[in-house]
Amino acid sequence: MLRRPQNLLVLLAWLLATGCQWDLVQTFAWGRMTVANAQTMPLTAAITRTFTPDNMCPVCRAVATAKQQQEQSRDAGVPGGRADGKILLVVSPAALVFAPVPVQHPWLEHGGMAAGASRAAPPLPPPRAA
Numbered sequence: 860m861l862r863r864p865q866n867l868l869v870l871l872a873w874l875l876a877t878g879c880q881w882d883l884v885q886t887f888a889w890g891r892m893t894v895a896n897a898q899t900m901p902l903t904a905a906i907t908r909t910f911t912p913d914n915m916c917p918v919c920r921a922v923a924t925a926k927q928q929q930e931q932s933r934d935a936g937v938p939g940g941r942a943d944g945k946i947l948l949v950v951s952p953a954a955l956v957f958a959p960v961p962v963q964h965p966w967l968e969h970g971g972m973a974a975g976a977s978r979a980a981p982p983l984p985p986p987r988a989a
Contacts, residue, residue: 888918
């Protein structure tokens with residue numbers, strides 16, 4: 860029953876950890892800028908003006924600053940600056956060892972014989988109904 864809310868919370872945490880909130884805010888700002896520019900100029904010119912870096916609105920500047928700060932804080936955790944994208948294993952993992960494990964089941968009797976093994980076999984052919 861709680862599986863769906865847990866999955867939604869994990870998805871939300873993952874999106875926030877990757878910085879998706881800034882992308883959503885940036886999309887909202889672009890939409891607002893396009894609508895504002897389209898009121899005074901043709902749509903194609905409004906879209907072109909929206910996406911030129913010279914005409915950034917205050918929301919776009921705030922998003923750019925926040926993304927830059929998030930990237931710097933991410934780089935601060937890596938010794939020596941930004942990681943090159945390679946993960947080097949310094950210590951090799953221990954070898955897996957497979958060993959037999961004694962299994963004790965409640966239906967097994969002494970010496971590993973199945974319960975009811977001392978019972979007589981059913982009569983052959985099966986008895987017919989009278």
